[in-house]
Amino acid sequence: DAKTTQPNSMESNEEEPVHLPCNHSTISGTDYIHWYRQLPSQGPEYVIHGLTSNVNNRMASLAIAEDRKSSTLILHRATLRDAAVYYCTGGYSGGGADGLTFGKGTHLIIQP
Amino acid sequence: KAGVTQTPRYLIKTRGQQVTLSCSPISGHRSVSWYQQTPGQGLQFLFEYFSETQRNKGNFPGRFSGRQFSNSRSEMNVSTLELGDSALYLCASSLALGPNSPLHFGNGTRLTVT
Numbered sequence: 667d668a669k670t671t672q673p674n675s676m677e678s679n680e681e682e683p684v685h686l687p688c689n690h691s692t693i694s695g696t697d698y699i700h701w702y703r704q705l706p707s708q709g710p711e712y713v714i715h716g717l718t719s720n721v722n723n724r725m726a727s728l729a730i731a732e733d734r735k736s737s738t739l740i741l742h743r744a745t746l747r748d749a750a751v752y753y754c755t756g757g758y759s760g761g762g763a764d765g766l767t768f769g770k771g772t773h774l775i776i777q778p
Numbered sequence: 779k780a781g782v783t784q785t786p787r788y789l790i791k792t793r794g795q796q797v798t799l800s801c802s803p804i805s806g807h808r809s810v811s812w813y814q815q816t817p818g819q820g821l822q823f824l825f826e827y828f829s830e831t832q833r834n835k836g837n838f839p840g841r842f843s844g845r846q847f848s849n850s851r852s853e854m855n856v857s858t859l860e861l862g863d864s865a866l867y868l869c870a871s872s873l874a875l876g877p878n879s880p881l882h883f884g885n886g887t888r889l890t891v892t
Binding site for chain 2: 696697698700702707708709710711712715717753766767768769770771
């Protein structure tokens, strides 16, 4: 089964960049790497996803290691609204049959 | 564009009862998947539907079932409820099947089994 590991929590200061790491050592060649974030009492919100190349959108950047066994979500300038639990997914468990496999998530704390 | 809508938002049931949860996907989205979220196990995949057919199923007992209607709306059913079924049940819709299609989640149904 696909497995992802993330740090339990990270802390950063407002207006500074944040780098959130994720290891997905068992990811298959066709699985995309997804990142989601979740605020209290809400469902997860899509942040970004990619396959092999680094990706940018209005919310964040995604840096994918060349061997694809790890990735880093980059928030370029953190705000208090970025405080959330961030989940990465290393693709489908069981090689494509069972839906996205979420990690346990990183609780990001932003200090003003 | 309206997001994913889940009803009800909260539900309290007793052991042995059954429950049906409802999900309306984003307009135009044809894939609907369900996840269970608990503090101990995190987010776990239940099943995925596309064009009214179950395409994938997670590792949950047969008491958990679902269906999708022709308008892409989906329901999931849990029969013979157990205390361990207490969780946040999340529905997510996406444009298509497959790992290249981001999920858009609803805010979930909080089920408490007493």
